[in-house]
Amino acid sequence: MTRALPVLTVLAAIILIWYLAAIGMNAQWAEDQAARAGTELTTGQLIADTLSQDRPVLPAPHQVAAGLWDGVFGQAITSKRSLVYHAMVTLSATMAGFAIGSLAGILLAVGIVHDRTMDQSVMPWAVASQTVPILAIAPMVIVVLASIGVTGLLPKAVISAWLSFFPVLVGMVAGLRQPDAMQLDLMRSWNASRSQSFWRLRLPSSMPYLFASLKVAVAAALVGTIVGELPAGATSGLGARLLSGSYYGQTVQIWSALFMAAALAAGLVVLIGLIERITLKRMGLAR
Amino acid sequence: MSALPILAVWLGAWGLNAVLARLNTRLTRILVPLIFGATLLVLWEMIVRAYAVPSVILPAPSQIWASFAGNIPLLWGDFVQTILKGALSGWVMGALAAIVTAIAIDRSPFLQRGLLPIGNFVAALPIIGIAPILVMWFGFDWQSKAAVVVVMVFFPILVNMVAGLAATDALQRDLMATWSAGYWQSLFKMRLPAAMPFLFNGLKITTTLALIGAIVAEFFGSPTRGMGFRISTAVGQLDLPLVWAEILVAAIAGSLFYGIVSLIESRVTFWHPSQRR
Amino acid sequence: MSSGADPVITARGVDLTFPTADGPVHALKGVDLTINRGDFVSFIGPSGCGKTTFLRTIAALETPTGGSLTVNGMPADEARKARAYGYVFQAPGLYPWRTISGNISLPLEIMGFSKADRAERIARVLDLVDLAGFGGKFPWQLSGGMQQRASIARALAFDADILLMDEPFGALDEIVRDRLNEALLELWRKTQKTIGFVTHSIPEAVYLSTRIVVMSPRPGRITKVIESTLPAERPLEIRDTPEFIALSHEVREGLREGHSYD
Known part of the structure; x- marks a missing residue:
């Protein structure tokens, strides 16, 4: 456990930074979309949007995890999408x-x-x-x-x-x-x-x-x-x-x-x- | 029938080398590999001519050389774009970042225990795969190539530098304690010099990685110059002599890059047993 | 030397235990010792008797777990911070990337001596250990004996009045060792430093010391302190005198007593 704790801490820090970066890097597109639609986004909506875009600049960790899960388990292994x-x-x-x-x-x-x-x-x-x-x-x-x-x-x-x-x-x-x-x-x-x-x-x-x-x-x-x-x-x-x-x-x-x-x-x-x-x-x- | 002279050249050169290798002097140690290399080139040329191998499959050394000599300005432009702008700047930035990070985490054993296994793990991964992402982020020009190189060289240098900073022995640390030296004094006067052989090991390993990163990243998008761009387009046009000329440039650049870092190493770590003469 | 009126190092009931997987190990137990200014004190005993540990405790490289230890009237760690010690280890421990002069200069740089002062001191101590003219060489270009002399010069350069030496000549051959012993005595007479000296060798301890501290292991402790009766002037031939042989015998007996159970 004493060996795992520092590694897990650093990993947690990386994931946190990743989320923050995803919010920062995807915000531009979310705002552009909102402006085009003529709506204002609250901070909460903005963050929710940055973490669930279809083609984000930087996908959030859970999107990658979902993509991996879908790619590995969600397809027949003979499929070209697997x-x-x-x-x-x-x-x-x-x-x-x-x-x-x-x-x-x-x-x-x-x-x-x-x-x-x-x-x-x-x-x-x-x-x-x-x-x-x-x-x-x-x-x-x-x-x-x-x-x-x-x-x-x-x-x-x-x-x-x-x-x-x-x-x-x-x-x-x-x-x-x-x-x-x-x-x-x-x-x-x-x-x-x-x-x-x-x-x-x-x-x-x-x-x-x-x-x-x-x-x-x-x-x-x-x-x-x-x-x-x-x-x-x-x-x-x-x-x-x-x-x-x-x-x-x-x-x-x-x-x-x-x-x-x-x-x-x-x-x-x-x-x-x-x-x-x-x-x-x-x-x-x-x- | 054309196989005979090819066989004769091979056996003749090998026989000559066998005799020279037995002498084992300083001169023959240089001569033997040179003769071997030259023999391979001659055989290559002979085989291509004797069997009329089409140049879209394997151009002869003479054709490659002609392409090299005839495209110097083009090759130089590619060299500047890929090696100097992409690989070298990325390598310098990645190395500086790794050195600074190593010193920054030096005072925290917790961070070291956390970062080192991850660093070792990442160093074994196909990092080149991030190239398409970084090309999207930083555009087609050399900045994205430099970014790929930064990521590729960062972890190997970090791991080596951290090992180097830990490389002083107990006696040297005790000496510093009897002089009641402070942290920064021991760092600059003892641990940084002692870390240099490790640092240069990391720097040497990563010269090749830097070139690979810069060239391969161009396969994912580049302006209309650069060695990776040229290789992929010339392959498409079946201009194989030009591809080989670029590979020749890459080989020369790789050896030069490594050689220069080794030269600096021998100046900086002249005191290390492996460098003493 | 004289009446012993000026104590420099005072140890009272010093204990040191290391926790190990097999339970605590008593490296030192109840060590009492006073070392006066200008003394040359040797510590002798079998492996594990705590002689090196005691020297390291004096230099505040180890912290006692019990008892009191003062150096120049202050706790050992404060004395370390006041740069009271020159320490010489068994290995020269010279930095390979610095010349001999650069190595001697290193503690001086750390302690903030001026450049001119450093140069003057380097020249002086190089002369003292008979290495004048070798300042520009790198350590790995010198013989083992010369390297060890350079490390002594380094310990002398900042004029600490206590010199602690942990088997400094242990790795050298007999002939070189004899010469360095003679040179060390000469140096001690010239500089009047207080010297603590750890050794495995009975003749070395007798030849060099004003006092010989015999130690024994499990737990590490002092079993006997022998005052030397030899004159201050000691040529190498003194080792053949009956007085020297009698002292050696006494030390050997002391070692045997401490070891009577095995």
Whole structure:
């Protein structure tokens, strides 16, 4: 409880500020409407109106909550209006890309740790690539793949894979290099083979690093998928919801999609954290 | 038949690198990645030409370079609009806001315990999704891009700065107590300098985020210039060499931005073990 | 030194208990001690005997839960605010982003000394600890012994008349330690400061002190106070004299008595 109280207080403060901001930002439109109708609004009416507009500048928290509720539970999940449907579209591409990207990152990291040529050739580029806004190529990938007839889940998965590949590669190389000279010398003194050293020393000591980078990678993969859903033509997925919401000024729709995406990201990170805890506990690494 | 020379170049370069990597001197450590990068470019060019890949799918490096060289004024205008106006100003404002917030909540453990978990949580969210909202609020020009960047960089820097302000050890705090130093004296003379390596870690992570935020926010609406605008319109016109030229600009800008922050870091935190030479 | 007529630190029945998960721990129980001006007092005892805790209590880094403790005739915390102490820890605790001069200057800046005054004091204390010419170096460019000398210089710079040292040479090797012990005695003779000195080493305590306070754990308390019979002038060779060996023996016996149950 002592840990939850400060967080709940700050959350309550955020919601309060949000309501005040909603009243302030939506008041203009409410007053304009009243002036057009030739009526005067009392303060109470004004506030009530700002919190219940159809297309508010800033929807109030309860409107977003209602939008989320309606999107998640109020629709058949096969409906185009269902947030669950759009979230599943985004999630499947994210997971496919994340799986491909992490696997490739882990394999290349193993190669880099065991081969000096690969290490010196590839590693500087992998590190430098972290400073480049790779996400900018997302629309191009979508359009190019569409032009050769590849559409649907795969183009988005390619972007996700590309984005999750580099954090996993860099983190896994650091993890596999974690054992110090003494531990490696000990292995050598037992005349352990390369694969024995790998399976019994390098791989186990890399696990904390692997999971830390997997968390970063899954968040990056989700962002990649969402941005991959932005180019014109995409009709499903949370990114497409964001874009169509911004075209038609459906602010409640934007905010609902945004919160759905946030919940998805949080769920994925928590899930990996859970797998991490179980794995590390089995290995005796968790405290 | 055209596969043979491609294979030959690859094997030749890799063999050369294998020999050089074994030498492991300072020179070869620079040479090996450069040779690798150059080999990839040559192979790319060879593959595109040998198999006549249409430029709407994958332009050759030479075509990209020609587009880059032929569109310098256009690219420069986009660079100013997106990187300097959008990303840089947003990054500076977000960083200042995060630093000030970290110092403001420094005296309240209650606020820290409340804000930190939320900050860590928000740092993992797809914040880029707020771009359409901020574009609606602040208009199509660079102000909305800067606003997206502010929100994206704020939390990672805040979390790092708060950790940095807590990074002094007990001995240093005891010393300050024996001199009966006041709060502000310990803050300026001990805790702010000690926080610098953490702060710069946050600043470096967020350089890439700032560029991503500024470019992607333009996909939701922009004036008729800017890197994100150019990428999405050039993709629509199937002018792929121009798209790649913009990506080249983004890569150079990202590396420069990161490099400059690293350079300032090495000047400011010259004393930190990771920076000593 | 002289008749002991001028008490600087007076502890009467000082208690200090820390609450822990396994119930309260008596770090100090009923500690009575008077330290006079110009004394060099060593605190020696096994781990957990409260010697460091007592030194920290004198410096008001810990607050006693019982008894009274006055420094220069006022409560310890007021003495801290009046900047009565220079404190030297086991680790040098130098700030890596400041040069040696900058580190010595730091407490002076906090206490509001003028720039000219600071420069003059820095030069003086650097000379005192034999580090003249190293002021422009950064701490991490110096050896461990030099760093510890710099931290002593920092504690001396603002002329507090009480110097509290918590195993300052504990992390250094024997040869460096001998040299620094000699230098510390020299310094003490020159400046006539009152020194409280925590150590693990019997020879170090005997060599340096005018009085040796033997402490024992569970609860932390003083078991014996030994007055040194050694002359004020102490070359390193004094450690081979029968007098020195007899004193060492007495300290060892004192430690053994306090520990008779285990």
